[in-house]
Amino acid sequence: MVEPRLQGKVVLITGGGGEFGRAIGWRCAFEGADIVLADLNHVSVEKVAAEITETGRRVLPLPVDVTNGEQVHAMVNQAVATFGHVDVLVNNAGIFEHTPFLEISEASWDQMFGVHVKGTFLCSQAVLRHMIAAQIHGCIISLGSVAGLVGFAASEHYCAAKAAIIHLSKAMALEFGPLGIRVNAISPGTFQTRMNSWILEDPMLRESSLKSIPIGYFGSPEDVAAAVAYLASDDGRYVTGVNLVVDGGQITHV
Helix, strand or coil, rough: CCCCCCCCCCCECCCCCCHHHHHHHHHHHCCCCCCEEEEEEEEHHHHHHHHHHHHHCEEEEEEECCHHHHHHHHHHHHHHHHHHHCCEEECCCCCCCCCHHHHCCCHHHHHHHHHHHHHHHHHHHHHHHHHHHHHCEEEEEEEECCHHHHCCCCCCCHHHHHHHHHHHHHHHHHHHHHHCCEEEEEEEEEEEEEHHHHHCCHHHHHHHHHHCCCCCCCCCHHHHHHHHHHCCCCHHHCCCCEEECCCCCCHHCC
């Protein structure tokens, strides 16, 4: 019998009330970790937390705005007070907006970068301070996107924010690798999620998108959760500074 790969670990997941957050939480709990779920939507995060407790692992749901430094600091403090330590941070909080470039407002641009880039910065900084003080050889995993690697029209602010996350992860990997802390990104392609409903519910867009995926089908949040479990575990102990693309080969020919 294969032992759970994250036994004794504590995994903090932002955007924990969403589809990716739920799948990541379930997988990490199945792998033996205790879970901290943070999300702006306290109703959804508490619902997901209640579901994951069925695994027998401890789950702490927290309402958190990742763009607010005080709330992020309080989140990490509460996680440590509850579980004693944080070993893995998954920066998963995110938003999406499909808007032509000339119609993107300054407020939308700021919000996109606030949630994705500032949120990743604040959460990573707070958790890194804890890991360094506690001498934890931890792991930070941030959700990028294939949109951060190739251009997509009418979502330029999203593309730019995801590209920033990927490169921020690489820079942090350089700085904190000598301390035994690994930093990686995961970039999903087109997945079966509510965020992609504008593609999935349009027959023409759905068909063209599906044709762009060599493996022949859309991914599911569980595919990203599996990648998180690998990078967070000792199986990925020699992997840092990497952007792991999980897209069924979608960008191989773009």
